[in-house]
Amino acid sequence: MYITEKRITSSLVTWEMNAIISLCHFCELHGPKILFCTQPFRPQEPRNLYGDDLETNIAHRLKSVSVAPNPSADAHSTPIFSTGSKDQCEGCKSVQTGYVSTDEDAQVSYVSTQQPYNPEVFARIRQACIRSLSSEVCPGREGPIFFGDKQCGHVLSYTFYIPDNQARGMHRWYSILIVMMDKIYLLNSWPFLVPHLRIVIENLQKKASKVFDQEEAKCPQRPLRLGAVVDPNNFIKQRGGNKPARSLQELTGDKSVFRMLHVAFLWILKACGNRITETLLEAPPTEDTIIDMEKQEETEEGFIKLFTRKADDFDSPHEQKESEMRPMEDKELDHTICETEVEDPLAPVVKNLRHLRKILESSNFLSLAHHVVVGNQVIVSGQQRPLVKSILETLKSFLPKGCCRVIPYSNKYEESWKCNFLGLSPEVQLSQHVTSSELFVHIEILPKLNILPLKEVETPLNSWSGPESDASDPDFDGDTRLDDFQFKMSSTVTLPPRVPTVLTRMLMALQNKNLSSEVVNAVFTCLKEEWMNKVKVLFKFTKAGGNRNEEETKKLLQIVGAREEDKQLLKFWITGLSMQYRQHILSTSSHSYKS
């Protein structure tokens, strides 16, 4: 039985050793010791094997560990310390069994014990503990340092002292270690970890100072120690010096101090894990990727960042988790749109651009696309939220991410400077003021039953020069769910006769039936990136060079291969440049002015 237990624990631990937090102590009698250790476990494995509840499983495991201590772990402890099992005083102990907390959603359990029971992990943490307390030097003695290597793991060690008037130096040294195998991750988490560790530490120190002051008031140490006369005739009395260290509970006057640490450590582990998600980059980041990263930075710490750009969607699960953990921080999320709704998987939606083209018919689709790429506001109104949302979502792929400002569904009109994609409930009437001053295209989704006479608002839709395609597309033939709707499109804007070059190329890709939708997506990405590069040139040209006249701009456009009909698009796409690029250009160009 014992053997099986051990096998399971070890397979568990090696499987999920991304971060472990532990509290260590330098004992005056026994040197550096691990006191308390919190680590995450993913429970799938034992559950599959035993089919029993995780909690009892771990409790059982803990019990077996405390009854029969792991012999190999014990072997590790002997060489460094002078003696074996008598090397235990109150100061070196924390909890008998431990604490377990389970995060049902994430399927992770956080287990706190005095020592990690997997021998490999134990050896690692122990090594880190010795280094932290007995060899690494921290400038100023208290504070965070970093050390480690690939084999033993990378360590953030925060050293601090706890006042204790029984201690030889009137205080004892402790450290909190965070051990990870991933160095980059650890260093990136540093700005998050250090302040939170400091909070935990200051809490401990405050409690201990109170106890210290009380004890000092009762029995001041200084006269006591100075008064202890050395008597040559009974010097053996002097041996009292090796009195055992006191426990952290006693030093802080807090019986549940380790429970508090368990909660604090697991929160840090969990929040730290949610903080950074890894993205694999296969090439230099595209402008879209940079925009994504900037958006994340901005939402993760709440609203601290100076360059806030309006986030275009509020429904990523990552953000919601953050807001649950720190409810008061993410005020940005407190938006009317944020209300979560259970989406009906059978609700009619538009799947992709080809689908949309089929529904709208080529000519309408073309003019709609034209409106989108030059930055006119797209308003979609209808009763079916998922449908409205899906149309907006689909249209977004025409634009670089930085250009998309979306309000997926709203009960009142929002101006075009707030969003270029707007979903509206059908009750909303566009006021005279809006229809006369804003540049927009309006798509109304209406039920087919009460067919209204087709009435064009103001300007009739213009003629377009795109090639017609046959409407039958095998992909969507079977889908009749949208047959019940009709789509009415109207616009206040007269589109220029010629379609921007990049849009023509996009439409060609859409029309080519030989291309799968993945390929079309790739083509779109490339085209957008290609044109964003031209946008960058234009931006640099206008920002870096001061005033430019019409003629110069024209020449430049020629050079980058853009024509008259692309100008409006380029101007709009400039607004989509990443903050990073803008700042880079602005700082380097102001520099070039000086020199």
Add this chain to the structure above:
Amino acid sequence: MSFEDDETPCTYVGSFPKGFGYGPEEAEIEGPVNPGEEKPRILLMGLRRSGKSSIQKVVFHKVSPNETLFLESTNKIVKDDISNSSFVQFQIWDIPGQIDFFDAAFDSEYIFGGCGALIFVIDAQDDYMEALSRLQMAVTRAHKINESIKFEVFIHKVDGLSDDNKIETQRDILQRATDELNDAGMDNIHLSFHLTSIYDHSIFEAFSKVVQKLIPQLAVLENLLDIVISNSKIEKAFLFDVVSKIYIATDSSPVDMQCYELCCDMIDVVIDMSCIYGVRDIFLSRARDDGAFDNESASFIKLNSGTVLFLREVNKHLALVCILREDGCENRGIIQYNFKCFRAAIQEVFVARNKQANKSTGHPQMDLLVNGQNDDELDSDETTQTNGGAMASGHGLLNGSLLQDDD
């Protein structure tokens, strides 16, 4: 009341002038000798709470013995640089008692490889059986790594023992330790034993002996001191490291503990007096913070016992302290004069050592010094000769100088 402990263990300040310790070396004549050469290391080992940190603090940082009651237990190796003079240059490593540095987690080759002496401190007030087995282990392992280590055992905290007890304890420890070594077949290792306490001068005495073993020029220095006392009717002479009050050399007559204590007290008196009344340029003195010990520091003190104490600065960190009979100091001029010669000789020993150690010092000051001397002598051949004389007997130099000098 606060028990703020010193934050950086090596810069403790008591009532002692701040900079009058082993701060960064100023470019004086006895500047760092061999820039590339590792300073010999003295390791302080022993069980936890045996008194290692206390020894280091009391001897080298002027911490009062009572203050050691509030020292925290050492958790890492504390390295303390003692580079005060040309002869006394070493590092003291205070090794925490709880940790086994022979463990694979530590680089024991590094720790013991460059080690000159290993001091093992045994708390005589405690049960010392565990300490003895640790001593045995440390000695055998360190010897394996580095055969040239000198082993010194401090039987410490003997202030708590009665005189009988002291002798008995020393005998017992000596017996057991050597027996164990013999049993292990390591009888080629020599252990020296010292009875010490931070509450009297015994710790300084013991440390002096440890340090002396690490000075290669010890024989020359002792020889020079012998010459001085025999030519000046001096009874006993010590060459002191002023800051630590350890003596780095003495003449060949036996050392009497009381004489040594007397000389230590004399240094205290001179330093205290200079601090209060000897400061000429208060700003300069503050800036250098050297306790006003300078090249004019000198003192004669006559005691009621008919003994006279004489102190004279040799260089920034060294002082010659002598004990003589009252009638011996009738001719102070000769003593003063012989002292000058002694001082010059010491500096020559230093230069010689330098030349020997590395031909090109790579140190501008050093080269200047060497050249300067050559200029004085005009004839460089003669210099070498005189140097050789000093090295060989010392006598020739002193006598020769007596004749040559016009002062």
